[in-house]
Amino acid sequence: MGNGFMGSILRVDLSSGSLDVLDVDEEVARKYLGGKGYSVYLLWQYLKEYEKEGLSARDVDPLGEENVLIFGTGPATGVAGFPEAGRYHVMALRSPLTGSIASANSGGKWGPYLKFAGFDMIVIEGASSEPVYLEIIDGVAELRKASDLWGRSVFDTTAILERRYEEKVSVACIGPAGENLVNYAAIMNDYHRAAGRTGVGAVMGSKMLKAIVVGGSFRPEIAKPDEFKEATKSALDKIKQNPVTGEGLPKYGTAVLVNVINESGALPYKNWQGAYHEKANDISGETMAEKYLDRNHACWGCSIACGRATSVKKGPWQVLNSEGPEYESIWSLGNDTGVIDLEAIIKANHLCDELGLDTISMGSAIACAMELYERGKLTLEDTQGIEYNFGNPVALVDGVWKTAYRIGVGKYLALGSKRMAEIFGLDVSMSVKGLEMPAYDPRGIKGIGLNYATANRGGCHVTGYTVSPEIIGLPEKIDPLTYEGKAQWVKVFQDFTSTVNSTVNCLFTTFALGADDYASLLSAVTGWDMGAEDILTIGERIYNLERLIINKFGFNGKDDTLPRRLFEDPVPEGPTKGQVVSKEDFEKMKEEYYRLRGWVNGVPTEEKLKELGIV
Amino acid sequence: MGNGFMGSILRVDLSSGSLDVLDVDEEVARKYLGGKGYSVYLLWQYLKEYEKEGLSARDVDPLGEENVLIFGTGPATGVAGFPEAGRYHVMALRSPLTGSIASANSGGKWGPYLKFAGFDMIVIEGASSEPVYLEIIDGVAELRKASDLWGRSVFDTTAILERRYEEKVSVACIGPAGENLVNYAAIMNDYHRAAGRTGVGAVMGSKMLKAIVVGGSFRPEIAKPDEFKEATKSALDKIKQNPVTGEGLPKYGTAVLVNVINESGALPYKNWQGAYHEKANDISGETMAEKYLDRNHACWGCSIACGRATSVKKGPWQVLNSEGPEYESIWSLGNDTGVIDLEAIIKANHLCDELGLDTISMGSAIACAMELYERGKLTLEDTQGIEYNFGNPVALVDGVWKTAYRIGVGKYLALGSKRMAEIFGLDVSMSVKGLEMPAYDPRGIKGIGLNYATANRGGCHVTGYTVSPEIIGLPEKIDPLTYEGKAQWVKVFQDFTSTVNSTVNCLFTTFALGADDYASLLSAVTGWDMGAEDILTIGERIYNLERLIINKFGFNGKDDTLPRRLFEDPVPEGPTKGQVVSKEDFEKMKEEYYRLRGWVNGVPTEEKLKELGIV
Secondary structure, eight states, X not given: OOSSOOOEEEEEETTTTEEEEEEOOHHHHHHHOXXXXXXXXXXXXHHHHHHHTTOOGGGOOTTSTTXXXXXXXXXXXXXXXXXXXXXXXXXXXXXXXXXXXXXEEEOTTHHHHHHHTTOSEEEEESOOSSOEEEEXXXXXXXXXXXXXXXXXXXXXXXHHHHHHTTTOSEEEEOOHHHHTTOTTBOEEETTTEEEOGGGHHHHHHHTTEEEEEEEOSOOOOOSOHHHHHHHHHHHHHHHHHSHIIIIIHHHHGGGGHHHXXXXXXXXXXXXXXXXXXXXXXXXXXXXXXXXXXXXXXXXXXXSSOOEEEEEEOSSTTOEEEEEOOOHHHHIIIIITTTOOOHHHHHHHHHHHHHHTXXXXXXXXXXXXXXXXXXXXSSXXXXXXXXXXXXXXXXXXXXXXXXXXXXXXXXXXXTTOHHHHHHHHTOOOOOEETTEEOOSOOTTTOHHHHHHHHHOXXXXXXTTSOTHIIIIIOSSSOOOTTOOTTHHHHHHHHHHHXXXXXXXXXXXXXXXXXXXXXXXHHHHHHHOOOOOHHHHHHHHHHHHHHHHHHHHHTTOOGGGSOOOHHHHXXXXXXXXXXXXXXXXXXXXXXXXXXXXXXXXXXXXXXHHHHHHTTOO | OOXXXXXXXXXXXXXXXXXXXXXXXXXXXXXXXXXXXXXXXXXXXXXXXXXXXXXXXXXXXXXXXTOOEEEXXXXXXXXXTSTTOOOEEEEESSOTTTSSOEEEEEOTTHHHHHHHTTOSEEEEESOOSSOXXXXXXXXXXXXXXXXXXXXXXXXXXXXXXXXXXXXXXXXXXOOHHHHTTOTTBOEEETTTEXXXXXXXXXXXXXXXXXXXXXXXXXXXXXXXXXXXXXXXXXXXXXXHHSHIIIIIHHHHOGGGHHHHHHHTTOOOBTTTTBSOOTTGGGGSHHHHHHHTEEEEEOOTTOSSOOEEEEEEOSSTTOEEEEEOOOHHHHIIIIITXXXXXXXXXXXXXXXXXXXXXXXXXXXXXXHHHHHHHHTTSSOXXXXXXXXXXXXXXXXXXXXXXXXXXXXXXXXXXXXXXXXXXXXXXXXXXXXXXXXXXXXXXXXXXXXXXXXXXXXXXXXXXXXXXXXXXXXXXXXXXXXXXXXXXXXXXXXXXXXXXXXXXXXXXXXGGGGTOOHHHHHHHHHHHHOOOOOHHHHHHHHHHHHHHHHHHHHHTTOOGGGSOOOHHHHHSOOOSSTXXXXXXXXXXXXXXXXXXXXXXXXXXXXXXXXXXXXXXXX
């Protein structure tokens, strides 16, 4: 197409086994770009179609064949020279974990390789009655039997398929957790990269789709090579000179944040009973670099290389040839469970990759189980002989693999913290809309709390990462403890991020690049003249349409809130000692946010939808 | 029937879902007793029937619906006062691990409870197309759906079913290993008791039979109460006064043997590269009693109580509420893998129980993998980042659960050491007929080597436990290092044991009781007048008929042998330093054994069969 897109969407009906190809609709692409935006547009069409057929959105079973799973790249993905465009976005109509929309994003090389195979997106409908995998090589797609792969780990499956295609492909697959329909199973690509959140791996498992193999020699073409050269040079310079993308991330990976957030009094500890721990440095990126780092590891075409190749050379948690853990994983598997033991964390993280589990929800579910255990709800009989006290690395490591196979205590953990806590009758799930919140405590960072509450997919930081201004000071430093003005930041970050996830590009670029940089880059790639305002408007359109979808599932203002603990239990110690999220201030912030969004009680108004050109 | 039998055999055809009841044939019972003997008789009938239908024995697929699985008790099982009669025997026509007959034996309370439910035996034919379990309560049997149990661990399954029947039952089931058709999956009953060897759990898994629940208020009736009272009093006295059953086993469990056998230079070390280890006491029954024993644990009606309730209170291998490990498990999971770490062994043993794996084959397979790794055949890529050096407890613990789920290196381990070693092209499987040998090195105990070689199910110690005279000195002490006269001991032990396993009773009674004691006890129970010679003849008959079956599968004299290492590699250190099994002496011993048996090249002669009244 000469606009960064390959121009083709592969549609696969797993129920019938039929495949067909749709053209990318340029009108849609101009309004929603690719990746997340185009996927949201398609999901909305499915929902309308279902309603016409008499299937209400609320009756869509996340693990039924009516769920739709979409893999999407955008105009930037796989474009040589585009800074850090090695990612893809995955969405499904409905998440088994939350009942809201499912959405996840991953790096590695799979996204670019999908485009090299000739397609921008893959839409998966229906469900197979036997294990299959999808092969897409040089424009030709086929479904193949995967009975020999079913039951295999992520690493086995990837290695077997890579060899079968002589290493010329990239493999995205599910592990045992996805096959066993664990509510927060991930889709894994290139061994260690995860489209982790909201259980997209379980959706894939419910369809009996084990893997998608992509590769080929197609390359995306761009519209304006000269402008592109100029825009990328400027962007790369900014990325290089930026303290986060130029130094912090390359040097210590995302785990550089452990000490930063802990010292801000916002690193949740022991299922959010605290927000600070004096020994957090034991599990920091700095400590990891000193003791367990083998080398850095970059996604396709990335200049930052925040990935970590790591190993634990000996001891009970030995793992060689591992990757990560990322900041979020260190926090969830370590700080949140009280396991201040980087070796056990690396092991647990490795098992999450091997078995295909979202580390944030996994660690959070274990932390929740530990609180249930310490409060006498979960018993030693439930855990079958393992103490679920906070800080027990055995519970952590055993809990991970038992979750993937849903045995023992894993049968509770696999449900996610919300349903598990309901079963045991104690309100200690630290989740929003059922999605476990990540590693920033709103009691110490007020803006991120509003983002968690209003994020369409549930408790999520990358929907609108206000931590950047509130803590890191990018693009400017604001006070994390105030409520004023945060609504505007949340809205802008959510909109901008929606565009980035539709580009599809790495969110970390936004530490260094603003909407104007994205406008220059995307205008050069697509040939469509876009300004900074267009970039934000596209994101706002995507965000509003996504909100319309979740409204259909019954989510509205009542669900745009935070767990009780954050309002009621003050941080017990550390820099934010005594802080809660003030219910009154939170509600004010939320009202301000709704006003800025043009929403009433979490629902977009007709006026706003018209303004954005959403049908 | 008034002869210890309940008189009824339940036959279940899982393919059609039909159940019927057969009478126990007294004529057969007089010739073969119950348990193993009656099962061998039935399996022989099936084989003859199959041949009539045109299915050759060699074409019987161990995991096909043509395999037959039999659970058997005998006239002593569940008889109050009969010393240690809490066991049952399991057989299948063919083992997935060996291709020979499958045979295993277990304690707990399941055997007696089957009789209390009204049946002596259960014969399982065919295969279900969906997970089911079998319920037998007070004479009424039904198949029930088990889709909610499929995928569950042994502990979960047992607990769920016990609760469903208000704790009035006993549960035998398979774990994930059996479902996943691991070649040496066990059938587990009463949580920690295993019918472990030859993969009977995989046979059960292939039939999609998850569990058998038994219970009721029937009780076996005996023929001669007065004689019985006298016989049991005498037997119990002997058991109490015997140094092994009266002191060693109650005090230290079976693990009392660790130091004894190590000091005899016959405790195989690092996949049988050695036969002695100076730190074996670190993993002995004495050390277990000192550090990890919570209390003793007895099977139904047992006065010995050799079972161990154990726990590891903290550290990376924490396990609370565990049982065992037995001597064999300590050896295979510990000494044979070089993991001289009782905590890691307890953990690995616990996982074998939880997942339903035979500990002997599991540990031996890991030991074999370690030798393959150290010799450069198995790579770090195969093990996905875990060093398989001897002595690494991580490889041990990870290896166990990965085997149950057949992921990573587990996909090789699950095949058993013989097939794994073949794949990697190195002759280091320490097995006979594909069954991994247990914890007594024939280089230091010559008689047990002849027993391993000639045991119908493959490398097995409990087929004819000549360790009793050779090492322990019961019923008399003989020199373990000589070959002379061993053939006769092997034959007698194999025959007597066959009777014990058909009684069905605990083999440990034979430390204290001889054929004459069994004659008195069984005569009183059955009312059939039996002398010591009859006891041995019944056993010989069983053993010969079992041999006829394995001949049909193609096993004969060429398979009655030992692994190359035992003939060629001398013991490197310890009390038996320099010892091998002399090939020449072994062959002489074997010829003598065949002569005593009336066999030619491992095949019973017509004359012998006529003499024994085998049709």
